[in-house]
Amino acid sequence: MSPDQPPLKRQNLPVRIFRFYLDGFRSMTVGRYLWALILAKLFILFFVFKLLFFPDLLKRDYDNDADRAAAVRRALVDRSANASYTGNISITYNTLF
Amino acid sequence: MNDLISVVDWSRWQFALTAMYHWLFVPLTLGISVIVGIMETIYYRKRTARWLAITKFWMMLFGINFAVGVATGIILEFEFGTNWSNYSWFVGDIFGAPLAIEGLLAFFMESTFIAVMFFGWKKVSPGFHLAATWLTAIGASISALWILIANAWMQYPVGMAFDPAQMRNVMDNFWEVVLSPVAIHKFFHAVLSGWVLAGVFVIGVSCWFILRKRSVEMAVSSIKVGGWVALAGILGTLWTGDGSAVDVAKVQPMKLAAMEGLYNGGRDQGIIAFGILNPSKTPQNDEAEFLFSVKIPYGLSVLATHDIHGFVPGINDLVNGIAIDENGDTVKVDSYAERIEIGKRSHDALRAYDSAAALGNTAAMDSAKTVLMDNYKYFGYGYLESPYEAVPPVALTFYSFHIMVIFGGYLLVFIALILLLVYKYPALLNKKWILWLGMITIPIVWVCSEAGWITAEVGRQPWIIEGLMPTRAAISDISAGTVQTTFWLFAIVFTALLAAEIGIMLRAIDKGSKTDYENAKD
Numbered sequence: 065m066s067p068d069q070p071p072l073k074r075q076n077l078p079v080r081i082f083r084f085y086l087d088g089f090r091s092m093t094v095g096r097y098l099w100a101l102i103l104a105k106l107f108i109l110f111f112v113f114k115l116l117f118f119p120d121l122l123k124r125d126y127d128n129d130a131d132r133a134a135a136v137r138r139a140l141v142d143r144s145a146n147a148s149y150t151g152n153i154s155i156t157y158n159t160l161f
Numbered sequence: 162m163n164d165l166i167s168v169v170d171w172s173r174w175q176f177a178l179t180a181m182y183h184w185l186f187v188p189l190t191l192g193i194s195v196i197v198g199i200m201e202t203i204y205y206r207k208r209t210a211r212w213l214a215i216t217k218f219w220m221m222l223f224g225i226n227f228a229v230g231v232a233t234g235i236i237l238e239f240e241f242g243t244n245w246s247n248y249s250w251f252v253g254d255i256f257g258a259p260l261a262i263e264g265l266l267a268f269f270m271e272s273t274f275i276a277v278m279f280f281g282w283k284k285v286s287p288g289f290h291l292a293a294t295w296l297t298a299i300g301a302s303i304s305a306l307w308i309l310i311a312n313a314w315m316q317y318p319v320g321m322a323f324d325p326a327q328m329r330n331v332m333d334n335f336w337e338v339v340l341s342p343v344a345i346h347k348f349f350h351a352v353l354s355g356w357v358l359a360g361v362f363v364i365g366v367s368c369w370f371i372l373r374k375r376s377v378e379m380a381v382s383s384i385k386v387g388g389w390v391a392l393a394g395i396l397g398t399l400w401t402g403d404g405s406a407v408d409v410a411k412v413q414p415m416k417l418a419a420m421e422g423l424y425n426g427g428r429d430q431g432i433i434a435f436g437i438l439n440p441s442k443t444p445q446n447d448e449a450e451f452l453f454s455v456k457i458p459y460g461l462s463v464l465a466t467h468d469i470h471g472f473v474p475g476i477n478d479l480v481n482g483i484a485i486d487e488n489g490d491t492v493k494v495d496s497y498a499e500r501i502e503i504g505k506r507s508h509d510a511l512r513a514y515d516s517a518a519a520l521g522n523t524a525a526m527d528s529a530k531t532v533l534m535d536n537y538k539y540f541g542y543g544y545l546e547s548p549y550e551a552v553p554p555v556a557l558t559f560y561s562f563h564i565m566v567i568f569g570g571y572l573l574v575f576i577a578l579i580l581l582l583v584y585k586y587p588a589l590l591n592k593k594w595i596l597w598l599g600m601i602t603i604p605i606v607w608v609c610s611e612a613g614w615i616t617a618e619v620g621r622q623p624w625i626i627e628g629l630m631p632t633r634a635a636i637s638d639i640s641a642g643t644v645q646t647t648f649w650l651f652a653i654v655f656t657a658l659l660a661a662e663i664g665i666m667l668r669a670i671d672k673g674s675k676t677d678y679e680n681a682k683d
Contacts, residue, residue, distance in 0.1 A: 088280025095279065098228040101661060108654060109232060113239060117647045120242035121637050122250060133328035136250045137515050140328075143634050144508040144543055 169636050171644040172244040175651065177618070179236045181611055182655040186230025186662075188610050191305060191352055192359025193223045194298035196390050198291075203386075205291045215379050217282075218673045219363065220294075224279060225669060229662035231271075234308075236651065244644060248625055248635035253329030255321055255338060256311050263307035270300030302352050309351055313344035315626050316617070317412045323537055325514050325530055330629075343412060346404040347617075353397035354610055357572060360391025361606040364579055366670055368599030371590060381583060381590070388580040395573050402569075403464070409620075410465035410473065413627060414484055415551065416620035418476045419558040421461055422450050426475035426483075432460025433563065438556050444476050444549055476555075480548045495539070497548030500628075504543025507536035541629045553622040561615035568609035575602055 089099070122132045197220045204212035238260065241249040249256070277285060277293035285293070314320075320337030321330040332338060364387045367380035409417045418426070422438050436454030462471040465485075472491040474483050482496035495503065510533035517525035545551055579599065582589050589595060623631045 084280060084284060085276060087284075088276060091280075095224070095228075097665065098225060101658075101665075102228050102231065105654075105658065106232060109235060109239075113236065113647065113650070117643070117650070118239035118243045121246045121639070123242070129327070132250060133326065134515070134518070136247050136328045137325070137511065137518075139247055139638065140251075140634055141508065141512045141515055144505070144512075 168244075168639060168641040168644055169633050171641050171648060172240070172636055173632060175244065175644055175648045176237065176240055178648065179233070179240065179651055179655070180618075181614070182651075182659070183230070183233045183237065184611060184614055185607065185659065186226055186233060187305070188351075188355035188358040189226045189362060190223065190230060191301050191355030192357070192390065192394065193219060193226065193362065194294075194301050195356060196359055196363055196386055197223055198295045198298045199386050199390065200383075201291050201294050205287055208287075211379070212382075215382055218379070219383065220278060221669055221673060222366075222666060224275075225662065225666050227271075227275065229658055229665070233655070233658070244637055244639065245625070245635050246637040248630060250328060251330060251630060251635070252315075252626065253327070253331060255314055255318075255330055255332045258332065259307040259311040259338075263304050266300065266307070267304045270296065270304075274300060305352055305355075306348050309348045310339055310341075310344045313341055313347045314338055315624075316347075316621055317341055317343040317408070318626055318629055323534070323540075325511060325533055326518075326526075342404070343408045346401050346408055350398060350401040350405055350613075353394045353401060354613065356394025357391050357398055357576075358394075358606045358610055360387040360389075360394060360576065361572065361602050363387030364391065364576075365599045365601075365603035368596040369670070372593065372596040372600075381587070384579060384583050384590075388576060388583060391572075391576045392580060395569070395576055398569065399573070406464045407467065410485060413621060414474055415476065415479050416553060416558065417465060418474065418479060419553045419555045419620050420562040420616060421473075422555055422559045423461070423473065423475040424450055424477055426473045426478045428462065428470050428472050429459055430461035430465075430471075430473040431456035431458045432464060433559075434460075435563070435567070436559075438559055440556070444480065444552060476552055480551070497542065497545075497551050500539040500542040501545050501548065503536045504539040504541060504545070506543075507533050507540045508543040510536065537629075539628060541624060541626065541631050541634070544631045544634050545623075550623060553620050558616060558620040561612045561619065565609055565612040565616060568605055568612070572602070572606060572609065 089095075122135065126132045126135055197216060200212065200216040200219060204216050241256075274293040274297040277290060278297055281290050281293065318330070319341050320332055320334035322333045323329075324331050338344070364384050367383045367387065370376050370380035406417070409420075418424070421433055422436065423430070424442070424444055433451075434455045434457050437452045439449050439452050442448045442450050459469040461473050463469055465471060465473045472485060474485065474491075478484070480497045482494050482499065484492055484494045486492045510529045514526055514529035514533060517523075517529055542551070575598070582595065621627060623633070625632045625635045
């Protein structure tokens with residue numbers, strides 16, 4: 065806190081909370097590096113992975129819940145009719161181990 | 162090899178990779194937040210600069226772990242929407258509600274109380290600060306509760322009704338989901354194992370201090386707190402592990418059979434203390450189950466039924482429909498072949514429902530729904546072509562379970578030994594081999610913790626939801642290549658994060674041990 069600022073108790077609550085965080089961030093040592101790491105990580109997760117690689121397929125491909133339900137119903141029915149879909153995971157692992 | 166590179170396999174490997182990386186950070190957060198709470202409570206009562214320095218030092222390590230680990234779990238939710246969209250839709254609000262509660266709770270508790278923990282030392286009263294520290298610890302555990310409730314539901318789906326119109330399982334009894342015995346045991350088992358992990362971490366780091374002859378007094382004080390938390394944790398983990406074993410025997414008996422490599426069950430079953438599975442053994446042949454094994458007589462019967470003469474079904478018994486009920490009695494249930502037939506009947510009904518829905522024929526929809534619901538309990542079995550597809554990977558389940566048990570037993574002895582030394586024979590704490598043992602035990606406790614999760618998750622295969630949905634039905638219609646790309650991206654990013662955490666933490670330990678405590682004057 066700089067000397068020309070009024071004491072925290074004389075300020076209103078939102079300002080006190082803001083200054084609480086601001087002073088906290090300013091006084092960090094190891095924390096500065098950690099925050100850089102957190103921000104880089106969040107950028108990679110949300111702006112690279114989520115946007116480029118991880119769309120919510122049902123939300124992207126269908127307009128409403130009824131269409132999504134119908135799509136899942138058909139997918140599950142189709143897989144029942146075609147049980148060899150994508151290979152047999154159990155047999156794969158049992159063979160491996 | 163073609164099977165291995167299928168989209169199901171890659172998606173499972175990706176989920177396993179991200180979940181296991183996530184679990185490297187979580188148990189340390191759960192446990193060390195409690196240890197820091199205890200240390201700050203001691204400081205609050207004694208008001209000495211030394212306990213303040215001890216508290217701040219371990220709080221800093223908590224902060225580093227938290228900062229690196231935070232949001233690593235969000236990737237699992239990304240994967241649900243992209244790789245496992247059928248599953249995500251099928252579980253509906255049962256999975257969504259606990260995760261939403263967890264997200265809100267984690268955000269509010271962590272953004273407020275952790276800020277007070279780190280920024281509030283000179284700005285709030287000591288009592289308020291202590292409360293914030295404890296609320297952070299409690300909040301972390303409550304966050305874990307909701308995740309584990311969701312996971313427990315996948316292992317033991319209760320409190321819901323399936324609605325073919327919504328194509329979702331709709332929660333109809335919140336408390337049955339939340340208070341499921343599987344959820345309760347799983348929660349305490351996972352959280353208390355975090356106490357063990359963090360306690361051993363504190364002991365191991367403190368051993369390094371003593372080895373380097375730095376801040377020895379702080380190290381000894383830390384070992385005492387870490388040791389008691391670890392002891393409470395390991396005893397609680399053993400107790401809840403026993404409860405989990407009984408749960409598994411009742412609701413996932415195939416998992417238990419795989420955990421023990423038990424193909425043909427019976428009464429008076431011994432438990433394998435150590436064994437090497439026969440790789441040629443399959444449920445369909447008569448080869449020996451083990452190349453070598455050491456058994457504890459009656460152990461498995463006691464573990465599964467709390468009765469030394471209790472019947473424990475093996476893989477073949479279960480396939481043929483012999484199981485134990487909720488009272489521990491041996492009962493004849495539907496064989497897996499019968500379950501597959503019933504499951505296929507439910508699929509036919511769903512197909513009829515879908516056709517009727519397309520035509521808007523409500524009478525036919527109602528009729529199909531009745532047949533579907535009558536056969537729904539084995540819906541997932543309809544995707545299997547052979548009863549033996551319902552057998553999980555025996556070797557991976559068996560070895561991960563036994564690694565967890567053997568390492569868990571070692572941890573109990575280690576923690577008891579350390580506490581004995583620190584209180585009764587403190588001079589022996591200077592012995593190099595003991596200090597090295599303390600440091601070597603740090604990776605062991607992590608391996609033990611991860612092995613527990615491998616047992617839980619591999620042992621329930623092929624189900625993503627027990628009996629209702631196999632993993633192969635849960636997968637989205639995506640290409641294996643897409644999943645491969647993100648698998649390797651995750652591997653690189655998470656490995657970098659882990660290296661960053663270890664590097665930052667080692668520097669912080671080195672620096673903190675030389676400065677904070679040494680400079681603290683009472």
